[in-house]
Amino acid sequence: MTEKIIAAHAGLEEVKPGQLVNAKVDVIMAHDITGPPAFKALKNNNLVDYIDPEKIVLVLDHIVPPKDIDSAMNCMTVRQFAEEKNIDHFYDIGQGGIAHNVLPEEGLVAPGDLAVGGDSHTCTYGALGCFATGMGHTDIAAAMALGEVWLRVPETLKFVYNGKIGKYVTGKDLILNTIGKITVNGANYKAMEFVGNAIKSLPMEQRFTMTNMVIEASGKNGVMAVDDVTRKYVKGRVDREYNVYQSDEDAKFEKTYEFDVSDVPPLVAKPYSPDNIASVEEVKGVKVDQVFIGSCTNGWLGDLRQAAEIMKGERIAKGIRLIVIPATMGIYRQALKEGIIDVFIDAGGVVAPSTCGPCPGLHQGVMGPNEVGVFTTNRNFRGRTGHPEAKIYLTNPYTAAATAITGEITDPRSI
Amino acid sequence: MILEGKVHKFGANIDTDVIVPGKYLVTTDPARLAPHCMEGIDPEFSKKVHKGDMIFAEENFGCGSSREHAPIAVKAAGVSCVVAKSFARIFFRNAINIGLPIMVCPEAVDYAKSGSAVRVDTDSGMVNVDGKSFKAEPFPEFIASIIQKGGLMEYVKERLKQKESHP
Numbered sequence: 001m002t003e004k005i006i007a008a009h010a011g012l013e014e015v016k017p018g019q020l021v022n023a024k025v026d027v028i029m030a031h032d033i034t035g036p037p038a039f040k041a042l043k044n045n046n047l048v049d050y051i052d053p054e055k056i057v058l059v060l061d062h063i064v065p066p067k068d069i070d071s072a073m074n075c076m077t078v079r080q081f082a083e084e085k086n087i088d089h090f091y092d093i094g095q096g097g098i099a100h101n102v103l104p105e106e107g108l109v110a111p112g113d114l115a116v117g118g119d120s121h122t123c124t125y126g127a128l129g130c131f132a133t134g135m136g137h138t139d140i141a142a143a144m145a146l147g148e149v150w151l152r153v154p155e156t157l158k159f160v161y162n163g164k165i166g167k168y169v170t171g172k173d174l175i176l177n178t179i180g181k182i183t184v185n186g187a188n189y190k191a192m193e194f195v196g197n198a199i200k201s202l203p204m205e206q207r208f209t210m211t212n213m214v215i216e217a218s219g220k221n222g223v224m225a226v227d228d229v230t231r232k233y234v235k236g237r238v239d240r241e242y243n244v245y246q247s248d249e250d251a252k253f254e255k256t257y258e259f260d261v262s263d264v265p266p267l268v269a270k271p272y273s274p275d276n277i278a279s280v281e282e283v284k285g286v287k288v289d290q291v292f293i294g295s296c297t298n299g300w301l302g303d304l305r306q307a308a309e310i311m312k313g314e315r316i317a318k319g320i321r322l323i324v325i326p327a328t329m330g331i332y333r334q335a336l337k338e339g340i341i342d343v344f345i346d347a348g349g350v351v352a353p354s355t356c357g358p359c360p361g362l363h364q365g366v367m368g369p370n371e372v373g374v375f376t377t378n379r380n381f382r383g384r385t386g387h388p389e390a391k392i393y394l395t396n397p398y399t400a401a402a403t404a405i406t407g408e409i410t411d412p413r414s415i
Numbered sequence: 416m417i418l419e420g421k422v423h424k425f426g427a428n429i430d431t432d433v434i435v436p437g438k439y440l441v442t443t444d445p446a447r448l449a450p451h452c453m454e455g456i457d458p459e460f461s462k463k464v465h466k467g468d469m470i471f472a473e474e475n476f477g478c479g480s481s482r483e484h485a486p487i488a489v490k491a492a493g494v495s496c497v498v499a500k501s502f503a504r505i506f507f508r509n510a511i512n513i514g515l516p517i518m519v520c521p522e523a524v525d526y527a528k529s530g531s532a533v534r535v536d537t538d539s540g541m542v543n544v545d546g547k548s549f550k551a552e553p554f555p556e557f558i559a560s561i562i563q564k565g566g567l568m569e570y571v572k573e574r575l576k577q578k579e580s581h582p
Contacts, residue, residue: 070441136483136509360437383455
């Protein structure tokens with residue numbers, strides 16, 4: 001499927017793994033960290049006039065509202081570029097949220113697209129049946145100038161998930177389980193294709209959670225086939241024609257992994273790596289200082305609903321902090337309507353504006369030395385969320401909510 | 416190009432969060448990033464490293480975030496080359512794009528210790544560690560041409576010319 005999408009964008013009948021191609025891009029995303037240096041590279045090389053504003057999406061998400069003068073200046077640079085170059089798809093503070101949730105929600109990325117973004121979690125969009133991958137800011141500048149990128153066609157690893165997903169188990173647990181099996185280096189340079197009945201049973205948001213963490217296995221991109229769930233999601237969001245690519249029945253995969261999901265429990269990734277997987281049960285009782293529910297991985301409306309289901313009418317434990325960040329303003333507004341925001345505030349939590357915030361240790365909940373966090377985010381590398389001695393456990397939103405109530409890592413099935 | 420220095424050896428899956436922690440991402444100024452290079456794993460690294468020294472690492476160097484700040488900081492700290500068993504793909508592209516020499520040479524990594532004297536010939540791909548020579552994996556021709564041009568933006572300009580003359 002990845003090969004078909006790349007071939008179509010390279011103007012070729014077919015492509016083979018290992019082949020280097022120039023592929024046309026449909027969508028190029030940059031944010032407040034990667035936008036400014038990309039624009040600088042364009043300006044320094046007199047390439048600004050070559051860009052196609054239609055293809056560019058700019059989202060202020062990493063450090064917004066700005067926490068200091070440097071981050072304010074980065075936002076100013078993006079804002080100014082958007083105005084000068086007439087970029088319609090510019091999302092300022094209060095208009096968008098986290099890019100990887102904004103793009104699908106606003107219908108800016110569609111099945112069959114080839115999308116690149118100046119952020120490693122750009123791979124999120126692959127759940128829509130498109131090719132999406134993250135790059136550095138120089139590559140993004142080049143994509144903006146050329147409207148194309150050079151790509152090495154990746155080998156594809158196939159992941160088959162069958163069986164019935166258990167209670168309080170989510171797409172997050174399926175992807176953590178997978179990364180635990182193949183390690184953080186398990187898919188380097190490769191495409192990850194997710195199939196099986198269990199994937200078909202997942203709502204769109206939890207599919208995004210899975211493709212979002214493809215990069216945690218060092219994957220290049222993740223894809224899922226378009227089905228009724230996808231079509232329903234993009235209907236009313238994507239207002240252009242799109243292409244549906246399916247893998248052939250006899251498609252070649254470098255390797256196939258099969259999982260029976262019925263015995264996957266709620267999982268955690270222990271410090272300091274997303275492949276350091278254990279069941280929540282195995283680490284229950286670990287004292288926690290801060291719970292964070294949010295990020296491009298698990299800041300979706302469905303994630304907030306899951307957390308609220310556990311927290312309704314409860315109070316968080318003494319001494320623990322709960323930070324909730326709806327991934328986009330659209331999610332924030334809907335959560336308000338549904339009374340979900342009240343649930344968190346009534347419980348003693350704080351709800352912050354849509355931003356990447358504490359996930360990459362930027363603001364709104366940075367961790368101190370030896371503090372322990374339960375985060376619904378994607379990475380728990382040393383120093384990722386603040387001090388190098390802070391310890392982060394990655395979980396799904398149910399587990400994070402259960403932990404906030406008890407003050408220690410708690411299996412949501414036990415309360 | 417001949418590069419010479421001492422080896423600073425690191426393990427597998429060195430992620431970009433330890434190469435440059437997130438709090439420094441507000442700038443891409445090499446001078447501001449250099450003092451924080453490898454800070455998440457060795458806070459003293461930028462003081463220990465001498466101009467020309469090299470980072471040797473196991474598999475998947477530079478995994479995680481797409482931050483180009485990582486190779487910028489490595490280069491600005493004075494590191495002349497990174498030799499690893501393998502690189503994470505975004506770091507690989509970023510390093511090529513900004514002209515930080517990198518080499519894939521598993522045997523040299525196994526042989527080298529921190530403090531080893533190393534000499535790299537980026538043209539021939541020969542890596543000499545404490546007098547013993549190893550051959551790095553050659554780059555595909557296209558990637559070698561980006562390196563020769565001095566980075567991705569030079570390639571972009573040529574490609575645009577090419578597209579204008581053959582639309």
